[in-house]
Amino acid sequence: MFLPWTQNVSGRGFVTTLTPDQRPQTIQSPIPGRIEHWHVSEGQFVKKGDTLLHISEIKNEYQDPNLVARTNTQREAKSKSVLSYKEKINALDRQIAALKNEERLKLSQAKNKLEQSRFKVVSDSMDLEAIKNNYIITEGQFNRTKTLQSEGLKSVTDVEEKRVKLQESQAKLISAENKLLTSENNIINARIEINRISAEYADKIAKANSDKYTAETNQYDAEAQVSKLENQSTNYQMRSDLYYIKAPQDGYITKAIKGGIGETFKEGEQIVGIMPANYQLAVETYINPIDLPLLHIDDEVRIQFDGWPSIFFSGWPNTSYGTFAGKVVAIESFISPNGKFRVLIAPLTEEFPWPEKVSIGSGAYTFALLEDVPIWFELWRNLNGFPPNYYQPDQAKNSKDSKK
Numbered sequence: 001m002f003l004p005w006t007q008n009v010s011g012r013g014f015v016t017t018l019t020p021d022q023r024p025q026t027i028q029s030p031i032p033g034r035i036e037h038w039h040v041s042e043g044q045f046v047k048k049g050d051t052l053l054h055i056s057e058i059k060n061e062y063q064d065p066n067l068v069a070r071t072n073t074q075r076e077a078k079s080k081s082v083l084s085y086k087e088k089i090n091a092l093d094r095q096i097a098a099l100k101n102e103e104r105l106k107l108s109q110a111k112n113k114l115e116q117s118r119f120k121v122v123s124d125s126m127d128l129e130a131i132k133n134n135y136i137i138t139e140g141q142f143n144r145t146k147t148l149q150s151e152g153l154k155s156v157t158d159v160e161e162k163r164v165k166l167q168e169s170q171a172k173l174i175s176a177e178n179k180l181l182t183s184e185n186n187i188i189n190a191r192i193e194i195n196r197i198s199a200e201y202a203d204k205i206a207k208a209n210s211d212k213y214t215a216e217t218n219q220y221d222a223e224a225q226v227s228k229l230e231n232q233s234t235n236y237q238m239r240s241d242l243y244y245i246k247a248p249q250d251g252y253i254t255k256a257i258k259g260g261i262g263e264t265f266k267e268g269e270q271i272v273g274i275m276p277a278n279y280q281l282a283v284e285t286y287i288n289p290i291d292l293p294l295l296h297i298d299d300e301v302r303i304q305f306d307g308w309p310s311i312f313f314s315g316w317p318n319t320s321y322g323t324f325a326g327k328v329v330a331i332e333s334f335i336s337p338n339g340k341f342r343v344l345i346a347p348l349t350e351e352f353p354w355p356e357k358v359s360i361g362s363g364a365y366t367f368a369l370l371e372d373v374p375i376w377f378e379l380w381r382n383l384n385g386f387p388p389n390y391y392q393p394d395q396a397k398n399s400k401d402s403k404k
Contacts, residue, residue: 008302009294009368011343013285015305015360018329018346022279024254024360026270027052031242034058034264042256045277046247052272053245058264068236075229078222085219092212096205103201110197114190117183124180131169131176138162138169250277281347281354283326285366286340292331299328299368301345306363308355325351328368 017023033055040052057063064070142162148154255273258265265271283303287295302323325348332342345366347354 009287009291011285011287011340011366011368013283013343013364013366015358015362015364016282016284016344017276017360018280018282018344021249022276024273024275025248026257026273027245027248028268028270029055029242029245029265030267031239032058032265032267033243035258035261037261038256040253040272042253044253046251046253046274048247048249050247051244052247052253055243055245057243062236062239068233068240071229071233071236075226075233078226078229082219082222082226085215085222088215089212089219092208092215096208096212099201099205099208103197103205106197106201107194110190110194114187114194117186117190120183121180121187124176124183128173128176128180131173135166135169135173138166142166245271247274249274251275252277275360279360281358281360282329283345283364283366285343285345285364286336286338287343287368288340289335291368292341295328295331295343295368297328297331300348301326301328302367302369303345303354304365304367305355305358308358323367324354326366 034057035053036056037054038052039054040046040050046052142159142165145154145159145162149156149159251274253272254275256271257273258269258271283301285301303326304323326345327348328343329346330344336342343366
């Protein structure tokens with residue numbers, strides 16, 4: 001009754017791997033298809049990148065064998081269209097520059113004509129003033145000659161001569177006035193011509209700019225279509241690469257989930273199972289919630305594998321045979337669907353190594369070792385339904401002491 005007894009927390013689990021990438025997995029196809037040819041058989045060893053099976057397309061829009069080539073042809077045609085639009089834009093830029101230069105020259109010519117018309121008005125105005133003065137003089141001479149003729153000092157011939165000169169001067173005056181009006185009208189016409197040139201070339205330049213903006217819009221649309229076709233071509237090429245299902249890592253083919261030739265499957269559907277060739281064993285066990293506070297990271301655990309002969313005394317682990325040592329590496333922080341907490345156990349390298357023949361998925365019993373107590377205390381604890389003695393690992397005790 002006074003012999004020592006090692007308290008323990010037992011659990012039931014199975015053999016797994018230490019890291020997720022080493023666990024058995026299934027291979028799916030990201031696209032739907034039809035099985036055409038198997039390159040492997042169950043139990044066969046494959047290396048990473050080896051082809052497992054060849055599939056074919058079942059969607060109508062991807063069944064053209066020249067789909068990638070045709071898409072590339074469309075892309076090249078659109079690329080040439082982009083170049084054509086660029087050339088058209090450059091031509092319109094040159095046209096706009098030529099129109100602006102022509103407008104500048106036309107306006108300069110019209111403004112020069114306006115200045116000439118202004119100078120002509122000044123000249124005609126001066127001529128008109130001279131002719132007016134001459135007319136006034138001629139009119140005075142005629143009146144004086146007529147007066148002298150009435151007094152008998154001048155002959156009728158002299159009066160007629162002065163009358164002719166007066167009529168000639170009057171005709172010149174009317175002609176000068178008409179000439180001045182014509183010159184003033186030329187100024188108005190020159191201004192109208194300037195406005196007409198500005199409006200005409202503004203309309204031409206606006207139309208050329210509109211054509212340029214239309215060409216730029218078409219260019220951007222063509223570039224977008226080129227980019228879309230490039231994306232489609234890349235997607236089609238990548239999709240064609242998916243017709244060969246390859247091994248993600250070195251391993252063994254465990255099961256052909258989809259069998260035969262011609263069988264179809266959906267995208268994401270499991271096709272074949274593979275077991276990685278390189279893995280590190282671990283045990284996934286489950287403990288009751290009442291025992292969770294008793295376990296800590298790095299706690300020692302004894303493991304009894306199914307199918308492996310052993311003689312185990314839970315209270316005297318040192319006298320047991322066929323059990324193997326492990327340590328706790330992970331404790332799940334939330335409860336599993338089975339109502340227990342999941343604990344991951346890795347091999348304890350200081351102890352005897354785990355058996356090489358233990359298979360992943362095999363069952364395992366685990367016993368986490370706690371305090372050593374007398375047998376009578378353990379019997380009394382079980383009769384009263386008390387949990388095992390709670391204790392903390394050395395790291396936790398040291399951390400508490402340091403805080404004090």
